[in-house]
Amino acid sequence: MKKLLFVFNPHSGTGEICKHLADVVDIFTKAGYDVVVYPTQAALDGTRKILLDGEKFDRIVVSGGDGMLHELVNAVLRLKKPVTIGYIPTGTVNDFANTHNIPKNPVEAAKVAVSEHIGFLDVGRFDEEYFT
Numbered sequence: 001m002k003k004l005l006f007v008f009n010p011h012s013g014t015g016e017i018c019k020h021l022a023d024v025v026d027i028f029t030k031a032g033y034d035v036v037v038y039p040t041q042a043a044l045d046g047t048r049k050i051l052l053d054g055e056k057f058d059r060i061v062v063s064g065g066d067g068m069l070h071e072l073v074n075a076v077l078r079l080k081k082p083v084t085i086g087y088i089p090t091g092t093v094n095d096f097a098n099t100h101n102i103p104k105n106p107v108e109a110a111k112v113a114v115s116e117h118i119g120f121l122d123v124g125r126f127d128e129e130y131f132t
Helices: 021-030 045-056 066-076 095-100 106-113
Strands: 002-008 033-039 059-064 084-089 124-126 129-131
Touching: 002 021, 002 045, 002 066, 021 033, 021 106, 033 045, 045 059, 045 066, 059 066, 059 106, 066 084, 066 095, 066 129, 084 095, 084 106
Parallel strands: 002 033, 002 059, 059 084
Antiparallel strands: 124 129
16 A cells, blocks of 8 residues: 655644644545654654655655745655655645645645646755755
C-alpha cells in the first residue's frame, strides 16, 4: 500500500484544517494511501518531521500557510529519495495557493493533493535556503 505523511499546522489561519481533518484523511485513504498524521508542535517542527521520516513515504502533504509550504520544500529537497508533495492552504494569506489556483476549501485541496495530475514547480535557492 502507498504511504502518505500528512503534516499540518493546527494553529494556521483560523484552525480551519482541524474542522475538516476527518474528511481530509478519508480522501487520502480512499485514494489508496496508508496515512500518518502529524500536527506540528512548534516552528520548524514540520521540517524536522519530514527530514526524519520523509523518505519512508510515497507522498507528503502539508497544510498550513506559506510558512508550512516553505518548511515542506526545504525538507523535501534535502531528502535522498524524491517524494511527491501536496499542499492544502489554510493560512491567513496563502500567496502560493492564490498564484497556483489551489482551492481554499481544505476538502477540495485534499482531492488535488492526492490526484494523479502532477505538475512541476520552480524552486530557487539563496545561500542554503530554498524558496518557491
